[in-house]
Amino acid sequence: MTLPSRIPPQDLGAEAAILGAVLLEGRKALDLLAGTGLQGTDFYTESHRTMWAGMAALYQRDEPVDILTLSHWLKEQGELEAVGGPAALALVLEQAAIPAHLDGYARIVIEHGQRRAVIQTATGVLRQAYDGGTNAAELIGVASRRLEELTRRAIGEPYDPAVNWRHVVDSWQQGVIRVGLAPLDALTGGLGRGDLLVVAARTSRGKTALACDRLLAMATTGIAVDMLTLEETQDAMTRRLVANVAGVSMYRLRDGSCTPGEFLAAEDAVRTLQDLPLTIRGVTSLRALDEAAILGAVALSKADVVILDHIQKVQLQTRKGENYTYALRRLVDRLHGLAQRDRRVLWLNAQLSRETDDRKGPPLLSDILDSSGLENAARQVWLLHWPWKQAPDKHDPSTYEVYVAKNSEGGTGKVTLRFQAACGRFEEG
Numbered sequence: 001m002t003l004p005s006r007i008p009p010q011d012l013g014a015e016a017a018i019l020g021a022v023l024l025e026g027r028k029a030l031d032l033l034a035g036t037g038l039q040g041t042d043f044y045t046e047s048h049r050t051m052w053a054g055m056a057a058l059y060q061r062d063e064p065v066d067i068l069t070l071s072h073w074l075k076e077q078g079e080l081e082a083v084g085g086p087a088a089l090a091l092v093l094e095q096a097a098i099p100a101h102l103d104g105y106a107r108i109v110i111e112h113g114q115r116r117a118v119i120q121t122a123t124g125v126l127r128q129a130y131d132g133g134t135n136a137a138e139l140i141g142v143a144s145r146r147l148e149e150l151t152r153r154a155i156g157e158p159y160d161p162a163v164n165w166r167h168v169v170d171s172w173q174q175g176v177i178r179v180g181l182a183p184l185d186a187l188t189g190g191l192g193r194g195d196l197l198v199v200a201a202r203t204s205r206g207k208t209a210l211a212c213d214r215l216l217a218m219a220t221t222g223i224a225v226d227m228l229t230l231e232e233t234q235d236a237m238t239r240r241l242v243a244n245v246a247g248v249s250m251y252r253l254r255d256g257s258c259t260p261g262e263f264l265a266a267e268d269a270v271r272t273l274q275d276l277p278l279t280i281r282g283v284t285s286l287r288a289l290d291e292a293a294i295l296g297a298v299a300l301s302k303a304d305v306v307i308l309d310h311i312q313k314v315q316l317q318t319r320k321g322e323n324y325t326y327a328l329r330r331l332v333d334r335l336h337g338l339a340q341r342d343r344r345v346l347w348l349n350a351q352l353s354r355e356t357d358d359r360k361g362p363p364l365l366s367d368i369l370d371s372s373g374l375e376n377a378a379r380q381v382w383l384l385h386w387p388w389k390q391a392p393d394k395h396d397p398s399t400y401e402v403y404v405a406k407n408s409e410g411g412t413g414k415v416t417l418r419f420q421a422a423c424g425r426f427e428e429g
Contacts, residue, residue: 008044008115008116008119009111009112009115009116009119010044010112010116011044011108011109011112012044012045012048013095014105014108014109014112015043015044015045015048015109016048016091016092016095017095017096017097017101017105018033018038018097018102018105018106018109019048019051019052019055019092020092020093020094020095020096020097021096021097021098021099021102021105022055022065023065023066023067023070023089023092023093023096024093024096025096025099026064026065026066027059027064027065027296028099028290028292028293028296029099029102029292030055030056030059030065030296031292031293031294031295031296031297031299032099032102032103032291032292032295033102033106034295034296034299034338035295035299035334035335035337035338036102036103036106036107036110037106037110038106038109038110039110039113040052040053040056041113041117042109042110042112042113042114043109043113044112044113044116046082047082047083047084047088050074050079050082050083051070051074051083051089051092054070054073054074054077054079055070057073058070058073060300062300067086067089067090067093070089071086071089099292099317100317121143121146121147124146125139125142125143125146128142176189176190176191176192176193177190177191177192177193177218177223177304177305177345178190178191178218179191179214179217179218180214180217180218180220180221181214181217181415181417181426181427181428182428183415183416183417183428183429184402184404184415184417187404187407187410187411187412187413187415188380188404188407188410188411189407189409189410189411191305191345191379191380192345192379192409193304193343193344193345194339194340194343194344194345195339195345195346195379195380196332196335196336196339196346196348196377196378196379196380197345197346197347197348197378197379197380197381197382198311198348198350198368198374198375198378198380198381198382199211199347199348199349199350199381199382199384200349200350200351200352200363200367200368200374200381200382200383200384201349201351201352201363201383201384201385201386202351202352202354202356202357202363202389203351204389205384205385205386205389206384206386206400206419206421207309207310207349207350207384208229208231208232208240208309208310208349209240209419209421209424209426210384210402210426211227211307211309211347211349212227212237212240212241212244212424213244213424213425213426214426215227215278215305215307216241216244216245216276216278218304218305219276219277219278220276222277223277223304223305224277224278224302224303224304224305225277225278225279225303225304225305225306225307226278226279226281226301226302226303226305226306226307227278227279227280227281227306227307227308227309228281228294228297228298228306228307228308228309229280229281229282229309230308230309230310230313230314231309231310231313232282232309233282234280234282236282237280237282238280239253239254240424241269241273241280242266242269242270242273243266243422243423243424244423244424244425245269245272245273246262246265246266246268246269246423247265247420247423247425248262248265248266248269248423249262249422249423250422250423250424251422253266277303279301279303281297290314290315290316290317291314291315291316291317291331292317294308294314294331294335295331295334295335295338298335298338298339298346299338301342301344303344304344304345305344305345305346305347306339306344306345306346306347307347307349308335308346308347308348308349309349310348310349310350310351311328311331311332311348311349311350311374312328312350312351312369312370314331316328316331324370325370325372325373326373328370328373328374329370329372329373329374329376329377330373332348332373332374332377333373333377335348336377348374348378350368350369350374351368351369352367352368352369352383353367353368353369355367357390360390360391362383362385362401362403362414363383363384363385363403364383364405365381365383365405365406367383368381368383375406378406379406379407379408379409380404380406380407380408380410381404381405381406381407382402382403382404382405383402383403383405384400384401384402384403385400385401385402385403386399386400386401386419387399387401397419397421398418398419398420398421399416399418399419399429400416400417400418400419400426400429401414401415401416401417402414402415402417415429416429417429
């Protein structure tokens with residue numbers, strides 16, 4: 001059978017705009033595209049698909065992505081002339097989109113790619129039906145399977161509780177992530193892989209200390225942890241971790257006033273840290289603090305738990321007419337999507353508003369700055385309270401409270417801990 005010839009849906013301009021933006025902006029553009037779902041098969045021309053494959057390969061190898069590195073990769077693969085040579089790369093570079101518009105261009109290219117997939121599927125089934133070589137029942141089965149594959153790409157996997165039960169049972173072998181504080185783990189039931197946890201506190205109330213203390217506890221049990229700190233330098237984070245492991249005051253480590261015994265303990269702590277499955281990236285090691293860099297860092301992480309300290313430090317790119325709160329919610333949704341895709345826990349530290357101090361009591365969910373996006377996306381929300389900070393004459397400085405204010409699959413309530421502020425350790429109360 002001969003089917004009518006028509007040009008398949010495509011937008012070569014949008015494809016070139018994406019590829020050009022990657023060549024112009026490098027990894028920043030690929031960071032922004034990480035959560036869009038764009039795939040190589042969404043590009044219409046073979047040359048564009050090959051260029052995208054090269055960009056993806058360089059990105060996965062954590063190498064620079066620009067016109068020179070892509071040219072070198074294509075030459076190694078014997079594909080440079082096939083895509084049109086250096087002139088073709090220069091041409092797409094001239095059509096580069098600005099980063100703020102990449103989401104829109106990606107949606108256009110994905111939409112056309114899905115339309116072509118539907119046409120190819122329908123055409124194939126139609127040709128088989130006319131040719132008569134396949135019986136009707138078998139042909140219907142083929143059509144159903146192909147359409148199901150397209151549906152999964154467009155709207156996700158269909159959900160059947162009976163079928164998914166086996167996945168739940170299999171997940172028990174991996175287990176939930178426990179933070180290592182028995183009362184807190186008992187209340188929350190642990191953290192599920194793919195969960196988003198928001199931990200919020202006022203400035204200088206221990207949220208970074210708790211994140212560092214718990215990442216050490218988790219790493220000690222073999223859980224790989226990646227921490228992205230947008231506030232502290234690598235030196236400051238090193239002092240925090242060494243102080244915690246050694247039980248030495250971080251203030252002594254800052255000015256070098258530690259005793260010989262404390263120095264030896266710190267040296268032992270460093271050797272301990274070297275053997276733990278943890279990675280710390282501070283403000284000096286991240287490429288930038290904007291949302292593209294953060295999305296890229298989370299997308300490339302291989303850890304079981306990724307901690308971001310803190311979310312309000314991320315430099316957001318607001319679209320025309322978009323307010324900060326909506327832009328933050330969009331970022332959090334994309335980060336959560338990456339966590340679900342890779343089945344890892346994403347721990348976001350967040351700031352509480354000043355009204356918390358004025359009220360002189362434990363914090364509330366509404367105290368989280370720009371709370372709507374964070375509260376809605378999170379599976380769990382912990383609010384941290386250090387009573388001594390509000391009333392030093394009435395409270396013991398070691399008393400610390402964690403309020404589990406939201407928990408989608410567990411309990412809520414207050415857990416009291418003991419906090420050794422000098423070395424940043426938390427213990428069961």
